[in-house]
Amino acid sequence: DKKNLYKIEFNEFKKQLSYLISNNYTFSSLNYLKYKNKEISITFDDGYESIYSILTPLLVNKNIPFTIFVTPKFVKSNESRFINKKQLFELSSLGNIEIGAHGYNHLNLVNLSQDKLINEVFDSKKFIEDVIGKKVNYFSYPYGQTNKSIIKIIKKAKYKAAFTSRIGTLKKNDNKFLLNRTDILAYDNLISFKEKINGCWDWTRY
Secondary structure (H helix, E strand, O other): OOOOOOOOOHHHHHHHHHHHHHOOOEEOOHHHOOOOOOEEOEEEEEOEHHHHHHHHHHHHHOOOOEEEEEOHHHHHOOOOOEOOHHHHHHHHOOOOEEEEEOOOOOOOHHHOOHHHHHHHHHHHHHHHHHHHOOOOOEEEOHHHOOOHHHHHHHHHOOOOEEEOOOOOOOOOOOOOOOEOOOOOOOOOOHHHHHHHHOOOOHHHHO
16 A cells, blocks of 8 residues: 555544544444444454554444454564454454454455465464454455455355445345445545445445
């Protein structure tokens, strides 16, 4: 992310959160999504340490559930910018945090052989489950890309659902292995944020 498109300033994030709270949006974990109007589910990819040290205290204090899609390669890297095993376990022990998988090595799955694809999908699930001692039910496709072969492997690994990076609101009858997510980016102000969460930018996925 050389242009820092995904680096949202903390104060800006707090403004977005305040808007949702003051306008009576419902925050739901992935396990309890009802696909209703004004329902929000917050997700983060990769497992950056800032989620652990900066965002978690804020969201837990406000009792807001969220999901972190973790890449084992990053957890094992010992790089300070990513959460480690101990932090991952701590996060999983908090009741309002769901841990999902994001591929073992954060590779673009559409470019992989069948064997490597199976390893990325299955091994990431096993690694996280071994660390947190809980089932991993959700998957986020690295780079948001997938196809029928990948979805078949995701289902074999017994994930309940999987998420793309395709912008769009969620509907109850959506394919659970091609679920949309709307990126909130560094250049989004409160106006574009409101537009995005109300579906005004959904057309851009076409």
